[in-house]
Amino acid sequence: MRFRITTTIAPILDPGWLFLLAGVTIIGATVLIPATDELAEARWQRERSLTQERRREQRLQSYQQYLDALDSNNQLLALSLAASELNLIPTDRDPLPGLSRGIPDSATIFNALEPTPIVWTERPLPDSILYRWTTDDAKRLWLIAGGALACFFGLLPPSRSRQEVGQALNAQRKRRSNAQVEAKPKTPMSRAARPSNNAA
DSSP: OOOOOOOOOOOSSOHHHHHHHHHHHHHHHHHHHHHHHHHHHHHHHHHHHHHHHHHHHHHHHHHHHHHHHHHTTOHHHHHHHHHHTSOOOOTTOOOOTTOOOOOOSOSOSHHHHSOOOOOOOOOOOOOOHHHHHHHSHHHHHHHHHHHHHHHHHHHSOOOOOHHHHHHHHHHHHHHHHHHHHHHSOOOOOOTTTSOOTTOO
C-alpha cells in the first residue's frame, strides 16, 4: 500500500490585505484631498486679502504725503495744480508761443495718487482624475462605496482548498463516530459467563 503525503504551503501574503490596502487608500484620498483643497482655497483667499491690504496702505501713504505737501504750502505744488487742474498760470508769466493748450484728461489729481492696480489670477488647480473625482460630490460617493467594498473583501476570512475542506469534513466525521461509540451503553454479562462462587 502506498501513501501519498500532501502538504499545503500557506501563502506569504494574504490577497485580502491588497483589497484592504486599496480600500483604505481610496477612502483616505476621498477624505483628505477635498480637505486639502479647501485649505488651499482658504490660503489663496488670505493672500488676496493681504494683497488688498498692502495696496490700501500704499494708497493711504500717497494721499498722506500729498496732504502733507499741501499743508506745507509748497509753491511748486500749488503752481503745478493751478496749471494742470485749473489751467491757470501766474500773472507775471506768459505761456510759450506755438504750444497748443491741451485739454486735461481729468479734472482730478487722484488718478496720479492711486497705486498700481492689482491683476487677479485664478487659483491653480491640480489637473488629475483623482482630484476631479474626489472633489465632485456625485463621484465621491461612488469612491467611498468602492473603498468600503474593497475593505469588506479584504476583511473576509481566507478561502481554503477542496483538499483542506475534505480533510476537515473527514476529521469531523471521525470525531462524531468516536463520540457515538463512547456514548453506547455496555451490555451486561450473562449468568453463564459470570464466575461462580461455588466453583472448586
